[in-house]
Amino acid sequence: MSADQEKLIAELVEKGLAGDMEPINAIEDRVLRSKAKAALAKAKRAAKVAAASAPAEEKPAEEPPSDNPNQKFGKMIEDKFPGSLDADLNDTHIQLKPDNWFDIATWLKSEPALHFDSLQCQTGMDLGENILEARYNLHSMTHDHMIEIRIAVTRDKPNIPSIEQIWRIGDWFERETYDMFGFHFDGHRDHRRMLLPEDWEGYPLRKDYEVQETYHGIIVPKVKQGWE
């Protein structure tokens, strides 16, 4: 692109950012017009990012305490058990390290302001890149608030403390998650498979799961890929 054209495009972009689309639309040359429009779009995106990040730098000083339960309780967890958060607070979930999960869970259940007496759902995720994540959806019957806790571990050491003594449904949920993903829940009193037979090989819901060829002489059918 010639220097003249670049200067022309820069002018048009400036005018476009100000809201004036006339000069761009008046250009006869189709190629030049499209280049100008592309440059304008790019400039607009950059402006948006700058606008988004700029206020964020000032946020910590003025931000009111968030009403979102994940943020609120995540902060309380961090205050009570420093160093247990594995990522920044956000609106959707609380990321924890597996180390003192049992103590945190006990506190979550017993603390009167929180009183998470119900483990609604416990599931596992295979995030690829050797990371497995266990996710807990906790709910309080008394206060009616809900949070999600995620604990990420590696495939080589998929150990997470078991919380089945705190929420008794954790017993079956953790057995199923172990069955499907291969986590190891330390301290679980009855750590065995739930849905698959005891001598099944592999953990089916992992993304790289290969079905075994035969099971006690019966041929195992393969899951079809791609139904579309």
Place this chain on the structure above:
Amino acid sequence: MTVDTLFTWLGGLIPAMEGSGTLLVIAILIPCLVLFLVVAVNAIVMVYAERKVAAFMQDRLGPMGQGVGLHAGKWGLLQTVADALKLLTKEDIIPEKADKLLFILAPFMIFVGAFVAVIAVPFGETVIVADFNIGIFYILAIGSMGVIGLILAGWSSNNKWSLYGGMRSAAQIVSYEIPAGLSIIVIIMLTGTLSMQGIIQYQEGGLFNWIIFANPFTFVAFFIFFISVVAETNRTPFDIPEAESELVGGFHTEYSGMRWSFFFLSEYANMLVVSAVASAGFLGGWHSPIPGYFDSNGWGIFWMMSKIVFLIFVMMWFRWTFPRLRVDQLMNICWKVFLPISLINIFGVGFWTLIFG
């Protein structure tokens, strides 16, 4: 006809063999065969009746058919015949580890216990195979023999579930004999005789001479007796031994084909016998309710059969209406409720007779 009348009649027919032993044997065998037919026909009719009664109570139709030769005959009458044929042609499976001799013996013992009791049942004024002077006592005694068969069935199947069923049923039947027996004592106290025909003859004279209406204690005794015999024949609400939804089949889980059908034949024969005893003992037997009318020998059979059929219908009604009692609740009722009431009945009838004559 009793054996005696048949003996003399046959003697008259074949003067050469009159009074001989062979003739006696023949005179005994013929009524027995007739009785066997009666029991078999009774079973067939009752299976059909049970299915139809059940169906109509449950708002459905039961076995149906459009005409002879097509599926189950008109109104499904041939259904039982079809069932019997199917059961006869089924493969006879005996579990490998089962105790073979006892396994084969058990259904026969139960059936014998039920069938042999029928010979003392009076169907009419002279229609009774053997009029023992200890008739009612004989029936109760022979009826208890069925328990042995049940226990054998449960044990020999080599199956934990059958064992459970066998044990439960043994406990149940033996327990419920007692209120039944005590209620019979009430009858015996009033009539002074154990003979079936004698008991029925005591009740002649119409509806209000029947023992059930003799005094309030016999009224209660009838119901105690009836419920106890429902428990003895393993009918719902007392069918814990064969509770389908808990023990699959209870004591008859491992039986298939004709052996299995023996259990049910004997259950229906038992129902017949106990209904007959209840009708004879409490409801006036072959007497008609209106004295003097419809009183002949033939009518006697009609009245007896209709009372028996009515009581069997009530038993079926119970089965399709009530849920099942748990074993300990069942035993509770027997020992803590029925037994005291039966004892009170005996005293009550005694005092009543003493005071009111």
Place this chain on the structure above:
Amino acid sequence: MGVIHGEEMVLNIGPQHPSTHGVLRLRVKTDGEIISEITPVIGYLHRCFEKHCENVTYDQVIPYTDRCDYLAAMANNFGYVVAVEELMELKVPEKVEYIRVIMAELQRIASHLLALGVYGLDIGAFTPFLFMLRDRERILDIFELTCGARLLYNYMWVGGVSHDLPKGFVETTFQFLDYFEPQIDEYNKLLTHNKIFVERTADIGVLPADVAISYGVSGPNLRASGVKWDLRRNAPYSIYDKFEFDVPVGDGAKGTLGDCWDRYYVRMLEVKESVKILRQALAQIPKEGDVHQALPKKIRPPKGSIYSRTETPRGDLGFYIESDGSPIPSRVKMRSPAFTALSVLGEIAEGWMMSDVISILGSLDIVLGEIDR
């Protein structure tokens, strides 16, 4: 007093058994008739539902959800589409909302009728079972009128429903409701207040409220223990906040609070409440509207995850869906209410007799399709 210890017998109830509501195996250790330990063994009906969901598109998952709890298929569909629509922030037309509520409530009645009838059958009462099934048939006829299927419907789609209500639907359903309401009294006379039934179910298998919450029990089982928690009231989804209905709670009328009779009776009362909701919904449903209006051309939820719950006849059905922006879900986890209900069996059934175990299992109303997925 000396205690006689007999030999402990280890028995298997199931997997093939007339009253285990599916292929369930219960390993029981019995001492005579008393159960000392009971362990449910599941997995006989595992059909890899969650793995399938990772290979098909969002709308192709819906027939799979039908087959999880096959006795309340509409409720499963409802739970799933509510979750996906919340993830996509998709709003459906009002007529669709009404249709969905009507179908869900009809399904609730049908499912409860089956649960109650089968419970009576387990206890030994054959006739109420057939009466309740007869009435359930009429509901299935209504479903067949609408979408052509009696048991597994594939009816609720993401953004709408598969078929609009046919002509005469409202009249037919009103006729059914008018016929059905007096039948509930008949069932109560026949079974609910029958002395033998009460003796078999009252004071048996008591489930205390705190144990129930810890085990994640929900739905009628939890409400029978005295906890007034109904997602249609406490966390309303769809248009449930527009209807007036009570939430029946157990009160230990015939025995202890939280016994089998309470669980049975709460379901009976819920049927009455569903009839109320149906009457209101049928009266308020908009006559005009296109049910396929909001169906998205391609279901591509934004990246993220969601956990959404709905109230099925068996309890709180939760769907945890994770999307990575593609038309195929990255993970669908179905948190089934019967799974949690069965987990509590080991705790409340110990110390009772064999017949009581059948009674307790029946009162929990489980469906193995939902437990094993």
